[in-house]
Amino acid sequence: MLSFRWNRVTGDGKLWLRVRRNWQLYVLLILPLLWLAIFRYAPMYGAQIAFRQYSPAFGIEGSPWVGLANFERFVNSPKFEPVIVNTLVISFYALLAGFPIPILLALSLNQVKSRFFRNSVQMITFAPHFISTVVIVGMLFQFLHPRVGFTAALAGMLDQPSPNWMGDPGAFRHIFVWSGIWQEMGFSSIIYFAVLSTIDPSLHEAAVVDGANRLQRIRYIDIPGLLPTAMVLLVLSTGRVLEVAFEKVYLMQSPLNLGVAEVINTYVYKVGLLSPILDFSYSTAIGLLKGIVGLLLMIAVNHAARRLTNHSVW
Amino acid sequence: MATMKSYESNINKVNESAIDRVFMFFNNSILLVIMLIVLLPLIYIVSASFSSSEAVIEGRVILWPVDFSLQGYQTVFEHKKVWDGFANSLFYTFFGTIFNVVMTIIAAYPLSRLDLVGRRFITFAFIFTMLFSGGLIPTYMVVRDLGLLNTRWAMILPTGIGPFNLLITITFFRTTIPSELIEAARIDGASDFRIFASVVLPLARPIIAVLALFYAVNTHWNTYFMALIYLKDQELFPLQLVLREILIQNSIDASMLTDVEDLVAREGLRDLLKYSLIVVASVPVMALYPFVQKHFVKGMTIGAVK
Numbered sequence: 001m002l003s004f005r006w007n008r009v010t011g012d013g014k015l016w017l018r019v020r021r022n023w024q025l026y027v028l029l030i031l032p033l034l035w036l037a038i039f040r041y042a043p044m045y046g047a048q049i050a051f052r053q054y055s056p057a058f059g060i061e062g063s064p065w066v067g068l069a070n071f072e073r074f075v076n077s078p079k080f081e082p083v084i085v086n087t088l089v090i091s092f093y094a095l096l097a098g099f100p101i102p103i104l105l106a107l108s109l110n111q112v113k114s115r116f117f118r119n120s121v122q123m124i125t126f127a128p129h130f131i132s133t134v135v136i137v138g139m140l141f142q143f144l145h146p147r148v149g150f151t152a153a154l155a156g157m158l159d160q161p162s163p164n165w166m167g168d169p170g171a172f173r174h175i176f177v178w179s180g181i182w183q184e185m186g187f188s189s190i191i192y193f194a195v196l197s198t199i200d201p202s203l204h205e206a207a208v209v210d211g212a213n214r215l216q217r218i219r220y221i222d223i224p225g226l227l228p229t230a231m232v233l234l235v236l237s238t239g240r241v242l243e244v245a246f247e248k249v250y251l252m253q254s255p256l257n258l259g260v261a262e263v264i265n266t267y268v269y270k271v272g273l274l275s276p277i278l279d280f281s282y283s284t285a286i287g288l289l290k291g292i293v294g295l296l297l298m299i300a301v302n303h304a305a306r307r308l309t310n311h312s313v314w
Numbered sequence: 315m316a317t318m319k320s321y322e323s324n325i326n327k328v329n330e331s332a333i334d335r336v337f338m339f340f341n342n343s344i345l346l347v348i349m350l351i352v353l354l355p356l357i358y359i360v361s362a363s364f365s366s367s368e369a370v371i372e373g374r375v376i377l378w379p380v381d382f383s384l385q386g387y388q389t390v391f392e393h394k395k396v397w398d399g400f401a402n403s404l405f406y407t408f409f410g411t412i413f414n415v416v417m418t419i420i421a422a423y424p425l426s427r428l429d430l431v432g433r434r435f436i437t438f439a440f441i442f443t444m445l446f447s448g449g450l451i452p453t454y455m456v457v458r459d460l461g462l463l464n465t466r467w468a469m470i471l472p473t474g475i476g477p478f479n480l481l482i483t484i485t486f487f488r489t490t491i492p493s494e495l496i497e498a499a500r501i502d503g504a505s506d507f508r509i510f511a512s513v514v515l516p517l518a519r520p521i522i523a524v525l526a527l528f529y530a531v532n533t534h535w536n537t538y539f540m541a542l543i544y545l546k547d548q549e550l551f552p553l554q555l556v557l558r559e560i561l562i563q564n565s566i567d568a569s570m571l572t573d574v575e576d577l578v579a580r581e582g583l584r585d586l587l588k589y590s591l592i593v594v595a596s597v598p599v600m601a602l603y604p605f606v607q608k609h610f611v612k613g614m615t616i617g618a619v620k
Contacts, residue, residue, distance in 0.1 A: 043448025138561030
């Protein structure tokens with residue numbers, strides 16, 4: 001404390017003195033900053049190949065400048081519409097269905113009187129979060145297998161023809177979204193549950209004295225208490241609507257469902273690293289477009305959230 | 315859960331109204347159903363993995379193992395690829411997590427010090443990577459130009475520091491290490507290095523545990539994306555890529571099934587093997603899960619309730 005004040009009275013050189021006094025802290029930061037520059041900011045510099053016709057022979061700066069040609073090519077390509085539509089439909093479906101469920105789960109768990117029951121539900125719903133994406137999709141393939149799967153066994157018991165859901169393009173989105181909810185609802189509810197436990201108990205006590213029932217207490221105490229956290233998380237996930245989880249979509253794709261399952265991220269990967277003629281510039285342009293739109297979207301939603309509810313991320 | 319206040323017990327001494335009792339009945343029933351929906355598929359996988367291939371293929375397994383057998387596990391453990399993948403994943407997870415934790419801690423401590431000039435700017439530089447990135451191909455080009463493609467380094471170095479993890483660590487240092495303590499150490503003549511080593515690190519043990527878990531599970535053990543992009547050699551593949559081949563692409567080395575003559579039995583074993591593999595791949599994390607759950611909860615809550 002003493003030294004802070006001392007810094008303040010030294011006037012002119014105070015900033016430099018503070019830097020010099022803390023030089024060892026900057027030494028600690030050297031490696032992290034070096035890593036940040038190489039693995040996070042160098043790619044941002046390299047993203048300029050979106051505006052060039054990149055060829056390995058000329059390097060990043062040496063490749064010819066083509067302006068927005070790569071972006072125009074994507075916007076005018078027949079792939080543009082389906083890829084954008086698929087991305088948005090999957091994202092908003094996942095958001096609309098997946099956002100309220102953890103909140104409801106937390107509200108509902110918060111009402112449970114038995115500690116044992118509450119902990120059991122939490123422990124079990126939390127568990128699938130730790131299962132890897134590959135295993136989850138592997139499980140889906142096994143369960144929904146038209147011949148040996150769980151659904152086939154069930155259909156057999158009911159004397160129904162067994163469905164082939166994994167091969168059905170119409171089922172793809174539902175399977176993707178609801179398996180995601182199955183896996184993550186417990187984990188996502190943790191934050192809300194933690195926030196509920198910070199709500200002042202005297203509010204509930206006063207409400208009980210006034211004759212409020214449980215539903216009314218949820219409506220007028222718990223939900224308003226969750227609103228700030230919910231808003232922050234909503235803004236963050238809206239900023240990520242174009243980032244449909246690559247790992248899972250890519251695993252669930254098959255020639256049968258590609259019409260509904262091709263999203264921006266998988267398309268970027270295929271154009272850039274998988275196709276016979278690799279097109280780094282084109283792929284980067286699509287990725288960059290996604291990144292910029294995502295950033296703008298997040299800023300817009302944050303602004304709207306602040307206007308409407310007075311809660312926002314920044 | 316640990317922070318659950320005890321107000322419920324006070325309130326519940328008051329007699330519940332009829333409407334509340336009806337509400338609680340539905341509330342608990344719905345939770346029970348949700349719990350079963352999560353639990354049953356998991357039970358089914360484990361049961362199928364311990365059943366005979368005939369029972370699995372004929373769809374006789376519903377809830378409990380039918381014709382108990384270890385055939386599936388035997389086939390899995392005879393598969394060299396699975397073992398190699400397992401060993402590789404352990405390697406990446408172990409060294410990768412050490413790298414991640416060290417980097418996160420040495421970045422977070424200086425940034426948690428309010429007297430550090432440039433603190434806001436540097437913190438923002440890290441957080442910004444959460445909002446925007448150079449993208450897949452430019453990142454790939456950096457890794458390629460560093461000569462890391464198809465090496466074990468490619469699985470470790472690019473992971474570095476997760477912005478969310480950095481944020482919770484900064485918050486942790488701010489809230490648990492009183493600035494008076496650091497000032498006192500300074501007045502005693504300790505340098506910042508000395509303070510970091512003998513005051514900060516010993517107090518950082520809980521956050522190190524949380525970080526190690528987050529990185530080990532989310533960044534390393536359970537992911538396959540980086541391996542898919544950066545690795546070509548089979549010998550370097552982590553378990554998740556091996557799983558992808560077997561579970562998703564359905565490519566099972568025929569040599570694995572040689573001792574089974576009958577085509578139908580071979581088909582059955584192919585399916586049984588998958589269930590056993592799912593169990594084997596998930597056991598390391600699941601076995602830790604009950605012990606680490608509270609750390610995970612703690613980590614999530616540090617981030618959320620500031």
